[in-house]
Amino acid sequence: MELTKNITLGVYLPGSTSIHRLDPRTKILAAAILIILLLFVRTYEPYLLFSLFLFAVVLLSRIPVGYALCGLKPMLPVLAIMWVFQLFLFKTEDTAVLFSWWIFEATEAGLHMGNLISLRVLFLFTTTTLLTLTTSVVSLTDGLESLLKPLAKVGLPTQELVMTLVIALRFVLILAEELEKIVKAQMARGVAFDRGNFLQKTKKLFPVFLPLFIGAFKRAEELIVAMEARSYTGGRGRTKMKTLRFGRVDLYSTLATLAFSALLVFTILRSGPLY
Amino acid sequence: MPLEVIDLCHSYKEGTPFVHEALQGINLYIDDGEFVGIIGPTRSGKSTLAQHFNALYIPRRGKVLIDGNDTKDKNTDLVRLRHRVGYVFQNPDYQLFASTVGEDVSFGPRRQNLPPEEIKARVRESLELVGLDYEAFFKRDIYALSGGQKRRAAIAGVLACKPRILVLDDITAGLDPAGREEILAVIARLHSENQITTIFVSSSMDDVSVLAERIIVMHEGRIIIDDTTRAVFSRADELEEIGLELPEVTVLVEKLRKLGYKLPPGLFNIEEAQAAIAMALDQGRAEQ
Amino acid sequence: MLQGLKWIGVILDKLIETIDLSYSYRSGEGEAVRALSRVNMAVYRGEILAITGRNGSGKSTLARHFNALLTPKEGRVLVDGLSTADKANTALIRRKVGMVFQNPDNQLVSSVVEEDVAFGPENLGLPREEIINRVDEALNTMKLETVRHENPHHLSSGQRQQIAIAGVLAMKPECIVLDEPTAHLDPRGRREVLQSALKLNREEGITVVLLTHFMNEVIYCDRMIVMDRGEVRAAGAPQEVFMQEELIREMGLDFPVATRIASALRSRGYPLPPSIMQAEELIEGICRLK
Incomplete structure (x- = not known):
């Protein structure tokens, strides 16, 4: 029973590689461009290119490959459900029927759609995880705030929004820890989370959510009080210890990302949508 | 119902950069009716070890045998085993998940599909064992309890499953002196009147020393001392x-001993210490 | 740091003062619960003050009034002469009085030690060089230089609590309020945090308020306050308070170990002074019996 093991989203892995030292804005922009491009990918070839790029980032940042991938494990059940839904429900007019079961028909179009959507979610998640693994909470905040400055000018509370986002990210791990404690306490009193099939296991999780959210709210409230006690009153008037510097390495990295994006766009256009 | 641990190893976050070898080859035998303290600094592996006792962790290397049943064995009924080995967690907020005391204490027995009269009898008995009056507390809201009462309610919830082994994980943490004394008295009584095997996990020697007859000292995932309380403190x-x-x-x-006063080594009980110091001083006076 | 005559010298210099402070909140069932009733107390500049009392006695509620996390509806709280009820004073008051909470996990903001320590000074809007200086200094005082680039999540809870203290220290407050900072720590971590609190008081001259259940922490403080059901039931030097045996028992508190042994020996006819609290005092007393 170890739930926090496979949580990588929102975890920061300290390091001093060139990827770690990049200006957070470079990393955030790169991640944003890649994620937007992902939405347009409708075939398999671009994913091959994409995985090469992500693999290069993993190598450069010296994150163990297994660790970078293990964060995907908790998502697999959800993806599997999504995949099955697409397989049976997505149809085009001229698609071949692979097999049918009761009133449902699995089609070739559904199979590809299921694959592509699953791939999209996996790559989206991996890209975001790589960003948080190599960027500390504060530099993430600073980077986002700096990038959103134009929006602040028109009166949006960007600093508060960013702080909320960052704290939400921090709570991924906290929620997993809380969940582990509650599940263990219930197991200790005879709830068999570790027995039964997938459906039975999921059903047993429901009574866990109430204490989980009460616990999380309590902790969030304590964090807010602690921040207030340290004179936090929102973003106004805050200064920074670390200033952002967009250096030469950042320029090269951005150019590399843009070049890769162009290649990706070209591949996307050339291969055309599968459906 | 003896408990045996053979060559047990456990690591957290295996295969990640944060890998932590929590247990490195633990061998242990705890007999019926013993009162054992497990102490060690934070991250010494004591909670990890204790959570193997009721199969919250299943060993990947090594074995845990409860009354001869291997927790790794597919045929072992883990739900039944967890009723036989009760586990009280450090923070009662995680352990109490119903809204009233009665509802919470009956949680375990209800899982066992016992007849209603039996459930009621068990709830009454467990509450009384921990010194909470059934009539007064049955309908009491969990949130209205004090820290000490919460911990007692948590223990009652575990007792309602009729355990033969009781594992208590740092249950005095965060309590005020009165609450702490209250809970220690309950545990001492449970052990002496009901002969429940008790395993008391703590980082505070003060708490362990009061009750345990035998102490296991852990450090960096290993057992470094396993002896009687007095021998450990010497x-x-x-x-x-x-x-x-x-x-x-x-x-x-x-x-005082290092200053030359004739005192026995390994004293940890305040009454004994008072008597011993007085005796040493009396002797000194007589010699003059 | 206050002993004997020196204590009288500063007695009038109140850094924090509560005047007839009362506080009620609504419980889950909607009934009003009185958490503080007519509390009159003070924290003197330069002292280290222990506030003790059982769980739910109102210690924490009182402490949260010291830096305007709670503001009085009845009565007044003055910090260095400033009323906490006036919203305009809040920012200044929080600069003067810093606060460290029970659970280190719920008060650390960043995933890097030095960035977390910088959080407070950044909120104060200080220039960059000043922030860096303060962070260096705070890390140095708390002996955290070696872990400054680490993720606090991977350190021990004792160290995490030291980081939380460093974070408050970097704001250069006049007073630090520690709200049961040792409740979640093991005995070693507890001793280290206590030593830090004493060091801040004796070497850095910071006024310290320590909320605690542990009598072996109280005995190192200049003064102690005992709370019960929202009221101050005793205040004074720990020696004096521990002499009120009836009261200590009624409040559900312990006696320090040395005090208990001394009183047992006294009842057997050994003339030990009733003011003994620390182990060293008892040993000295016993040696003097010869």
């Missing part, structure tokens, strides 16, 4: 070296 230097704080009484008596 090895003061070793304990300090691994980052454990000795009970204040022991420290004080050791200092």
